[in-house]
Amino acid sequence: MKLRNWLLFIATVVVVFFLGLLASSIIERRAETEYVYKPQVKINDWEPRNEVWGKNFPREYQSYMQTAETDFKSKYNGNAMIDMLEVDPRLVVLWAGYGFSKDYNQGRGHYYAVDDVRNTLRTGAPKNENDGPMPSTCWTCKSPDVPRMMNQAGIAEFYKGKWARLGPEIVNPIGCADCHDPENMNLQISRPALIEAFERQGKDITKATHQEMRSLVCAQCHVEYYFNKNTAEGAQYLTFPWDNGYTAEDMEKYYDNLEFSDWTHALSKAPMLKAQHPGYETYMTGVHAARGVSCADCHMPYKSEGGQKFTDHHIQSPLNNVANSCQVCHRQETTQLLKDVFERQDKIIENRDKLEELLVRAHVEAKKAWELGATEDQMKEILMDIRHAQWRWDYAAAAHGASFHSPVEIGRTISTGITLAQEGRIRLARLLAELGFYEEVPYPDISTKAKAQEYIGLPMDKLNEEKKEFMETILPQWDKEAKKREDSFLSVN
Secondary structure (H helix, E strand, O other): OHHHHHHHHHHHHHHHHHHHHHHHHHHHHHHHHHHHHOOOOOOOOOOOOHHHHHHHOHHHHHHHHHHHOOOOEOOOOEOOOOEHHHHOOHHHHHOOOOHHHOOOEOOOOHHHHHHHHHHOHHHOOOOOOOOOOOEHHHHOOOOOHHHHHHHHHOHHHHOEOEHHHHOOOOOOOOOHHHOEOOOOOOEOOOOHHHHHHHHHOOOOHHHOOHHHHHHHHHHOOOOOOEEEOOOOOOEOEEEOOOOOOOOHHHHHHHHHHHOOOOEEOOOOOOEEOOOOOOHHHHHHOOHHHHOOOOHHHHHOOEEEEOOEEEEOOOOOOHHHOOOOOHHHOOOOOHHHHHHHHHHHHHHHHHHHHHHHHHHHHHHHHHHHHHHOOOOHHHHHHHHHHHHHHHHHHHHHHHOOOHHHHOHHHHHHHHHHHHHHHHHHHHHHHHHHHHOOOOOOOOOOOOOOHHHHHHHHOOOHHHHHHHHHHHHHHHHHHHHHHHHHHHHHHHHHO
16 A cells, blocks of 8 residues: 555656656746747848848848758759859750850859859840849849839839849849838748739739649749830849649740740841849749649758757758658658659650750751842741741740649650750751752761850850859949948838
8 A cells, every 4th residue: 555655656756856847847938939039139120131020030130041052952953153164065056046055053042142143144244224134123032122123213214234234233142021011021022023923813812822832932033024025115124934734835825926026046036035043933824833832841841959949040951851841741761852853853854955955956957948049039938937846945944943843744744845856857857858958967076065155146255254254343342331331221210
């Protein structure tokens, strides 16, 4: 009897002890949560500096700063800077006459958004605010300074003029103010092009659920777009071509109806379309969107730290964070999940590479037809075949992750591109015969980036020298001016 009483007493002491530990832990976590999320500063409207937001939200900010990492490399791409023209010199020929033939690097993390757009040859080497090849619109997705400037000057006014005009103003990389309302931290749309695209489809974006917003904030930028020059005088207005839908054919029809082209190809003279990065569109045609999985669920999964659950702002490939992204839903081992992804990528890229080769041949053969005296009427259907085939290739290639997001749709899109490219080449073969040429048009030696750029006539030594001068002279002036404007902004706010 005494033994049983002693055992009950000891058991009671142990239970009370662990209950005390639990209560202490709960109180500690509550205290920690209250301490961490107690606002340290007031965040003003249009505040572009991520470090200011970070004072109130240190966990989110610290994880965001990890977008500066460049040490992850998957089988295809990653977060390191990769010269894609070196990896695949055929791209130089496909983009002949367009800025991407000069320079195209695999994108790094959001931390580098401003640095990378400053450094690329595509933005040229402007000597003053009215110089350079690119419009101000090119800044739209690079910085939280953009909504600040749009509010200050007006949307159409922001889109006017040259890219260099806003060089000293756009200095903070993609971050907090791009997606969050400073008053209550709700997700918000800060770029008008997405709102306008929804309105043209008869949709009210303000009715979107929180889960939908976890993709829509990404869709402000990770989309196909073009610069519409016909809306406001002098402005190149950012527009999403979604009026007919999200597929390659839907957007192709939109562009064809407008008779829009991004550039005229330097070899074939085809009126070309350049896909930007239609990640949201390809996501919308895939199984994850159909199941209600958002972009953030995979690229910014929830995590816990110090008893606090929050969204990981280390925006990255899920393949570098399989446990917190993929395995929340999929119970397979990491090796099997990676194998599944790579198999899909391999199969898509195999056919995409074949389409690339066919397109290079089509451009070269079209160039030969022009040299032999082909007329515009003879070339019209051929050039449209080239335009439509390359658009499908670019839609698949530029939508980073599309071979995973929507492998069935992307496989279908590439296959129709192969058909169109071959139909165009058949027409070219007949035309070349009519023009008295019966031989095979030689495939150029484009085995390296340098050889491909030489083939299309790019003066790379001159372009690189001009860019170097810009980086050493103009850019420091921008930074000096930006510092003055930041000091002025601080004094007002």
